Amino acid sequence: MELVIVGVVVALVSIAVTIFVVKKINKAKFDIYIEQAKAKAKVIEHEAEVVLKDAQIKAKRDYDREFKAARREYDDMLSKIEKKEKELNHHLESELRIIKEQKTEIVEKNEKITTIKEGLKRQQKTYDEKIAKAIKVLENASGLTTDEARELMLEKVKEDSRATIASIFRKKYKVAEQESKDEINNMLSHAVTRYAGEFAAERLINNLPINDEETKGKIIGKEGRNIKALEMLLGVDIIIDDTPNTITISSFNLYRRAIATKTIQALLEDGRIQPARIEEIYNKVKTEFDKNMLKEGEDVVLELGIKSMHPELTKLVGRLRYRASYGQNALAHTLEVAHLAGLLAAQMGGDAILARRAGLLHDIGKALTHDMPGSHVHLGAEICRRYDEPDTVINGIYAHHGHEEPINVESSAVCAADALSAARPGARREVLESFLKRVEEVENISTSKTGVINAFAINAGREVRVIVKAELVNDDEAVLLATEIAQDIEKKVQYPGEIKVNVIRELRAQSYAR
Secondary structure (H helix, E strand, O other): OHHHHHHHHHHHHHHHHHHHHHHHHHHHHHHHHHHHHHHHHHHHHHHHHHHHHHHHHHHHHHHHHHHHHHHHHHHHHHHHHHHHHHHHHHHHHHHHHHHHHHHHHHHHHHHHHHHHHHHHHHHHHHHHHHHHHHHHHHHHHHOOOHHHHHHHHHHHHHHHHHHHHHHHHHHHHHHHHHHHHHHHHHHHHHHHHHOOOOOOEOOOEEEEEOOOOHHHHHHHOHHHHHHHHHHHHHOOEEEOOOOOOEEEEEOOOHHHHHHHHHHHHHHHHHOOOOHHHHHHHHHHHHHHHHHHHHHHHHHHHHHOOOOOOOHHHHHHHHHHHHOEEOOEEHHHHHHHHHHHHHHHHHHOOOOHHHHHHHHHHOOHHHHOOOOOOOOHHHHHHHHHHHOOOOHHHHHHHHHOOOOOOOOOHHHHHHHHHHHHHHHOOOOOOHHHHHHHHHHHHHHHHHHOOOOEEEEEEEOOOOEEEEEEEOOOOOHHHHHHHHHHHHHHHHHHOOOOOOOEEEEEEEOOOOOOOO
């Protein structure tokens, strides 16, 4: 037991001695590190002092150099300023001397003016006294007061002046009248020569070329059902005769004729010619025509430089392509009037764009006469008023047919341009227009009856085809309706020969399997 205790004590003593020795050794090393760090710090501090001294010396040298340069520049600038100041002082002294001299001269002139004014006052006084004496002498001699003499003299001057003015006015008026006629002729000739419009007369038929004679049989169809369906749907007369490789489409209505031509062309390209397909192609072509009319109207508006126009009016402008007046294409006539009106208005100092706008819309009512009753003048004015067109446009519509007097230069230009366009040799054909009016009247009489869907004048106006609603008109009533239409045509229309009235009643039933 005692040995164990001794061993433990010896071990503890050994550990304590070891710890003491280690501490001593570490302390000695730490002291060495401190001494080394102090030595390095002294070296770094010495180097920093050397660098600082060098920087101070360099900065002082740079400062001295910059200061000398700035001082030299300052001295030069100061010298220039002093020189300029001397020059200004010299110039100012010269100006002051001149001003003093001018002031002296002005004072002398004012003194002279004052002297002259006093002399004038004395002369005026003397003049007034002499005039008063002369007036008294005249009053005593004539027996008239001053006011009476003045009135008598003024009356005499007025009479003499009136006669002179009348003579001058008469001469000037004749000269002005002749010059105005020459100027007007000049304006018209310049405007007409600057616009070279093409003549475009509309016929009543379209000739459609075909590849072979077999195609004619396809158009006619079994027992003529295809050609009957085409004529009833399109409202035109389709003539298939011995003319080789040609089908003739006849109608007084350009719009119907154009749609019919395009529909038949599409059917020939498609190859499937039968009543259901005919109706399908017709509806497709009609939709395309409506889009093309709007596009053509937009192109015309853009060509004339008109900024904006209601889409409905633009569409009606495009529709004029399929309207004719006395054989003259309505759109061609309208464009000619618009260009001429713009040129005339520019010559007379008016608004050329407004004149072109009025010229473009002056016959817009003609696009509606096939669908609505009334003259194209009133229809055009009403539609333009509805879409807020300027007063000049509406006045131009009325004035070009004499319903109103022109209110300005632009309206007058439209009237002159319309007369020029219509009066060109060969521009219009009266016989054709009377025929067109007659067939239009026949169609209008037919469509005015109850139950009528549509009416088409065909066969050069010698036949009218009337389509009625089967739900409203039975077979017996169809016979009576044909007789009634024929009687009305006899009473209201002048025509050679006879007109055949065909009333067609068709019942269609549709349903869908779902």
